[in-house]
Amino acid sequence: MSGIYIHIPFCKQACHYCDFHFSTSMGKKEAMVNALQNELKMRSGELENETVETIYFGGGTPSVLSSDEINSLIKTVFDEYEVAQNPEVTLEANPDDLSKEKIKELARSPINRLSIGVQSFFEEDLRLMNRAHSAEEALESLKLATDNFDNISLDLIYGIPDMSNARWLENIETALSLGVPHISSYALTVEPQTALASFIKKGLVKNVDDAVAQEHFHILVDRLEKEGFVNYEISNFGKPNYFSRNNTAYWQQKKYLGIGPSAHSFDGTSRAWNINNNPKYIKAIEKGELPLEKEVLSVTDRYNEYVMTGLRTIWGVSLDTIVKDFGENFKKYALRQAEKHIVEHLLYLDGDVLLTTQKGKFLADGLAADLFMLNLSDD
Template sequence: MKIEDFLQDSKTPPSGAGGLGIGLYIHIPFCKQACHYCDFHFSTSLKKKDQLVEALCNELILRKNEISGVLQTIYFGGGTPSLLDADELERIFKTIDAHFEISENPEITLEANPDDLTEEKLKMLSESRINRLSIGVQSFFEEDLKLMNRAHNADEAVRCLELAKAYFDNISIDLIYGMPDMTNERWKENLDSALELNIPHISSYALTVEPNTALQKFIEKGVVKPVDDAVAQAHFEILVDTMQQAGFENYEFSNFGKPGYFSQNNTAYWTGKAYLGIGPSAHSYDGNTRSWNINNNPKYIRAIEAGELPVERETLSLTDKYNEYVMTGLRTIWGISLSKIEESFGLKFKEYALQQAEKHLEEHLLFRDGDRIVVTKKGKFLSDGLASDLFLLNLS
């Protein structure tokens, strides 16, 4: 067998992967309505939006010294950041400019919902600092959107993308697979719709049933069929094959990009770069500690107004760092580096990783390519489970 028969899509890391700089994530915790599957932190009341934006700006100032280096990526996530107006975006950017160093050509992404992306809104965003859109399409079929309780319809999904291409070159869309009653044919049609629109980046996720969501309650009551892992795996295999044939690279388990359109934000996250998270429920990571903000809008606002940070922190042990490196690395086309494990964690960690990987190497779920261990095409859908087999609880 040749290595090409085993590897996911690519054997070489992206140029400049080691120099992706610092990431800034800003959480906008507002949505027009609640999607049935979502467990992210958000509110459907916009009454405190102005106070929240002010608090975001103040948190940026309070935490300006937590990271050192140049901001290479800025990511507005949510929630629904496309609910921000021009003045609110400008207030946030002015604060960032005053207190952080930004690279000459940063990737600045804003998550958006199709129903928000009128031509007027797209024109406003194109005139701002935003240079990349991540649009939550999720499906091009009406029945899927209704089941998910999305705020947009199928026509709006197509129309907003056709409009967006006139204002933005760098566009990503989200699609969900593994839906109850979604046939392989309908999933393939979803992908074909995206390809016909010539979208250069697709993030695609299996529908998961999170605790305390409407979807969980509907399944328990028998209103919605249970999610089937076998269906999700079949859809994932269709996804990988379809995207590869269309010239996309599956650079991370859920992310597919045309050459030149890999998300710098995603790549930095999955290759262990530092990032600062601003806003309620936002997470931060500096290489040694991980922290997260309170996930309550009023409490967050009150704390920031009092000059306090509503944040919890944990210091990562050497074992924690090793496990995170394995988890994130095996989800990417670049895998994990044995020499990096030895250099960063010690020889025992390297020997342990090789020992735990052995059975998966024999089963062709993992492949050793010189210094690197990567997930094969056969093992790709199992990448999280493969990573957990290499995890370490304790090493004396």
Template sequence: MAGIYIHIPFCKQACHYCDFHFSTSLKKKEEMIAALKTEITLRKTEFENSPVETIYFGGGTPSILSVAEINDLIQQVYAHYTVVSNPEITLEANPDDLDTDVFEQYKAIGINRLSIGVQSFFEEDLQLMNRAHNATEAEKCIREATVYFDNITIDLIYGIPNMTNERWLQNVQKALDFGIPHISSYALTVEPKTALASFIAKGTVPDVDDAVAQEHFYLLVDTLANNGFIHYELSNFGKPDYFSKNNTAYWLGKKYIGIGPSAHSYNGVQRSWNIANNTKYIKSLQEGILPAEVETLTLTDRYNEAIMTGLRTIWGVSVNRVQQEFGDTCHNYLLEQAAKPVEHGLLALETTPHGTVLKTTAKGKFLADGLASDLFLLNLEETAE
């Protein structure tokens, strides 16, 4: 199975924390949609033997497109790829773009999963982040969405300056009160060259506090666990049967194609990424040229990615797979490097019917990325010699 990600590089306005690729100008929207359709066509041979199981519209803000424009892109995929009978088709959307009429239209064109960028239910948080919607729109949108869609996920951000534990828990409780079956939650990070970074440097906004973010994280984990959610990936929580198929495929190393400017792709051996420039992307596709750079992954890259993605998930890192795929030297290195964090209760070795698995413990979950980096190899090719 495989997935297709379609990047829609347009937004109404720039969120202060965002460093994703997008434009607030819609002047080139028609040309962009034509270019996206061309790229979908040009890359059809990459999935000749792999049925498409998921189609994911990300951004940017995909809901800024009309229903007809989104449907054109979906139909382009169906015209050139083998698609399973009931694919997961996800659309990222902002609350200010959603109303009763559009929900019905989305369902009619095959969208069956909504990812709603709420971020917070509190006005002061939304204003600090420069979100396009307000708190009232966030609640109204979700109330209406649950009438038409069962499979909904919302984004929530924790560690926001001046956010108390009480307000964070109220955010989480509001999501639970709406019966949302999936939540993606991220710590607010300060990316270089963003408005937020500038405000913090000038002292007009307090800096983020890692200790506060960690406290919010564990409050989230405990609250959602008590409400039947499974913490299946570091930033993702789902009720049974509501895990994101698109994201799960990514973490398990399945193939995917990224369509659109700045989009990334992976085929098991190579990674590629499109140019992050709308004008150059469009011009290249008008000439029938794929505007991508390609990197062939080394054994080191593949090992490190297996460690990074594995430790972020409930499935962990298969120690047996490491031995089979990367050899005894790498297998021994992994166990040696893991010994201290296992001793400190941050990692655990579990015996399963399929062999030994290395996982983060409850204590180590928030530190998953740092723990993974401690297990990385710098040059597996030399180590294996």
């Protein structure tokens, strides 16, 4: 099984914290949709012997596309690829795009999962992040969406400067009151070259506090688990049968094809990525060229990626898999590096599977980095 990710590189306005590839100019939207369709056709051979289980529209803001544009891209996938009988088809959407009519149009399309970028239900947070929607629009869009879709995820951001524990908990309670079966939640991070980084440097906005973010994370885990959500990946919480099939495939190292400017692909042994420039991407595709670079991953690269993704999930890192895929020396190395974290109750072994403890979960990326094999032989 494999997946297709389609990057829609347009947004109405730039969020202050975002460093993803996008443009606020919609002038090339039609040309971009044509280029995306053509890239899908040009690369169909890469998944020739694969069944596509998930189709995911990410961005940017995919909901700026019309329903006809979205449907044309989905049709191209079905025409050019072998698609599973009941694929998961996800559209990322912003609340301000989800009018009653737009939601009904999407519900009539093959889209069967919405991922709605709420981020916060408080106006002051939305203003700080420069989101295009209001708190009222967020609530209204979710109420309309739950009337038309069963499978809905919403995004929330924690660790926002001046966000108290009480306000963060109120955000969580509001999300729970809407009855959505999936919540993705991320700590606010300060990426270089973003407006947020500039505001912090100038003293206009307080810097983020990792200790506050960690406290917010534990509040989130405790509250959602009481409501039957499973924290199946650090940033993702789903009711049973509502885990994101698309994201789970990434974390379990399944193949996926990335379509569009800046999109990444993975075939099990190599990674490829498209140019992150809209005009250059469109021009290359119009000339019948694929504007991508490719990197063949070494055994060490693949081991490091497996550790990084595995420790973020409830499935953990299997020592048997390490031996089978990378060799006995990698297992010995992983156990040696993990030993001090096991003593500190940040990691633990369940049979042959290495997992983070509740205490260690928020620190998973750092723990994984400590298990990475660096400057060592692959054999």
